[in-house]
Structure formats: C-alpha cells, structure tokens
C-alpha cells in the first residue's frame with residue numbers, strides 16, 4: 001500500500017516539544033513517510049528540543065533574526081514553506097498550535113492545495129488581541145485545516161461553534177503529555193550545580209517564566225515588581241527565572257532583579273528535560289506560558305497564570321491553575337495566600353490532568369490513516 005507522505009512543520013520551542021513525539025511515532029509507523037520542516041523561527045531554544053528527542057529535520061529554513069517582527073517571520077515562513085511543499089509534494093501538512101510558523105505554513109499549504117491537519121486545535125479566548133497574535137493564528141489555521149486534532153471536548157465545541165464539520169474534529173488529548181511522561185526522572189541531576197544546591201524542601205521555591213507579547217511593557221514591569229515585593233516581604237522565598245531569549249525581556253529582568261542575586265536566580269532557558277524536572281521539584285509556578293499550564297497538572301504543581309485570560313480553562317476548572325492577572329497587588333496577594341494556606345495549596349496540587357493520558361500521538365495517527373483509507 002502507498003505510504004501517506006506527511007510533512008510536519010514547526011518553528012518554536014513549544015511546537016517542537018509537542019510535535020517531536022508525534023514525529024517519532026510517524027517515523028516508526030509503516031503507514032507513513034515522515035518529512036520534517038523546521039522553520040527555525042526559534043534557533044537555540046528549539047535546537048535543544050530536537051536534540052533531546054533525536055529529530056533531524058530534512059528542511060531547515062533558518063529564518064530567525066534578532067528582534068524579528070511578526071511580518072519578518074510571516075513572510076519568511078510563507079516563502080520558505082511554499083518552496084518546501086513544492087519540493088516534496090506531501091499528501092498532508094501537519095502544523096501545531098498558534099504561532100506565526102503555524103498559520104503561515106497552513107496558508108502556504110492552502111495555496112498549494114495540500115491538505116492541512118491542525119494539532120492542538122480549538123483553543124480559544126475569543127479576544128482577538130489576547131493572546132496576540134496567537135488567538136487569530138488559531139482561528140485562521142482552523143479555517144484552512146481539514147483535520148482538527150482537539151485536545152479536549154471544550155476545544156471541540158469551540159470548533160463546532162465556528163462551523164467546522166464534526167466528522168473532521170477528533171478529541172485526542174494533548175501531545176505535550178506524551179512528551180512530558182517520556183522525560184520525568186526523579187533522580188535527574190541538573191547540569192547547573194546551583195539548581196542541585198537549592199533547598200526545595202524547606203524554602204518556598206517559585207519557578208517564573210514570562211514571554212507573551214501582550215505582556216511586554218507595563219504588564220511585565222508589574223509582574224517583576226510583584227516578584228521583588230514577594231522577595232522583600234518573605235525571607236523564605238527564592239525565585240528561579242529561566243529567561244526567554246528575547247533580548248527585551250532579558251534586559252528588563254536584569255534591571256529589576258540583579259540586586260537580588262542569590263534570591264532571584266536569573267538563568268538561561270533550560271533544555272526541556274531539565275525544565276520539566278525542575279517544575280516537578282519547585283513549590284509553585286508563576287507563568288504566562290501556555291504549555292506550562294498543560295504540564296503542571298500532571299506534575300501536581302500549582303500554577304499562577306500571569307494573564308487576564310486563558311485559552312486553557314480546563315486546568316482552571318481542574319483547580320491546578322489560577323488566573324491572577326497582571327496587577328502587582330493581586331499577584332502578590334494570591335501568591336502569599338497559596339504559600340500560607342496548606343489546604344488551599346494541597347487542593348491545587350492534585351495531579352489530575354484534563355489534557356490527556358499520553359496517548360494523543362497514537363490517536364492522531366489512527367485518525368490520519370482512517371481519513372486517507374477512504375480515498
């Protein structure tokens with residue numbers, strides 16, 4: 001039987017983390033021929049992911065530039081992916097999530113009349129500017145895609161509301177759980193000695209990440225002011241902040257945090273195995289990341305989300321994730337509340353995950369194969 005030729009495209013760290021297990025599964029499965037295109041919208045942060053999972057991309061567009069704009073990324077992806085599709089003529093293009101790589105790759109496939117499958121489909125806030133530009137990237141990708149792999153029932157319902165045919169929406173769980181379960185290791189020794197020396201049991205160790213475009217400027221300053229206030233008010237708190245590579249975030253972080261050296265640990269982005277295992281050891285996570293909201297419930301770690309909305313309401317409903325907004329006072333109060341109230345903390349630390357059981361990749365491949373067997 002003729003193999004189904006699948007071109008998987010990704011470009012940023014979270015897309016890589018969530019697509020790598022799927023690509024591994026495609027590579028092992030005789031029904032498929034797997035081709036990989038890395039736009040390299042991210043470079044170092046994504047290369048680390050590929051090396052952990054042992055993925056080699058046949059196509060690497062190498063588009064990342066320091067300080068790139070949305071237009072830079074979009075135009076480079078559109079041109080580069082079009083050339084890749086012309087070169088390898090896939091039966092199906094798989095894209096993931098909500099980035100500029102995602103939407104522009106889907107658009108390139110549409111212009112070449114190639115079928116698109118959207119992994120992690122159907123997440124919505126219904127606010128076009130938050131997350132920006134991800135909400136619209138998701139909606140436009142859904143309008144182009146034929147196959148929609150929705151992590152949850154809520155995501156499926158969002159797609160149904162937009163008129164997507166129910167026959168083409170498949171609830172699969174999120175592939176990030178497949179990735180996460182493959183790398184958790186309680187014995188892991190961190191590469192940086194400082195991370196091994198931290199007193200995880202007796203101190204309140206907070207893991208911080210922030211990068212979202214809608215938080216650039218005043219919201220991020222508010223977030224950093226909250227961290228400073230928490231550090232000043234409570235001697236028992238330490239913060240670990242693996243800083244996103246975006247230079248503007250790093251400069252601001254150094255301005256606010258350098259004087260608290262020893263209590264606020266500013267470090268490079270961690271490679272995924274280290275980061276996931278760090279999440280499982282700290283007391284609390286504060287973040288504006290999307291993926292971390294999905295991973296933390298599996299690890300039983302409370303997450304305070306530094307945003308005014310989330311496209312991941314399932315984790316909020318499950319109780320592990322709480323939206324605390326971007327105002328200094330509320331962030332500080334909510335953090336103190338959870339650190340001082342054991343019942344509240346224990347309640348948020350339940351490890352039930354609404355995002356899946358680690359079998360999302362298997363389900364996606366079954367649905368793709370079934371779809372193509374009709375023709």
Ligand code: UD1
Pocket residue numbers: 012013014041042043044045046064065066067068069070073098099100101133134211213245246247
């Ligand atoms: C991008 C995605 C966002 C996703 C995030 C995950 C878009 C519009 N944004 O945002 O949806 O949540 O990735 O992290 O698609 N940089 C490096 N090395 C790297 C990666 C980034 O130096 O490996 C620096 C570069 O200066 C680059 C800048 O970070 O220009 C911004 O990268 P970009 O992909 O444009 O935006 P992100 O904020 O990372």
Ligand code: UDP
Pocket residue numbers: 013014017176209211242243268269270271272273275276288289290291292295
């Ligand atoms: N992550 C990582 N190293 C870090 C910070 C995050 O490997 O230093 C992982 C994290 O576990 C999650 C993903 O990166 O799987 C989230 O990426 P990011 O926050 O950049 O993007 P988002 O999910 O918000 O799109």
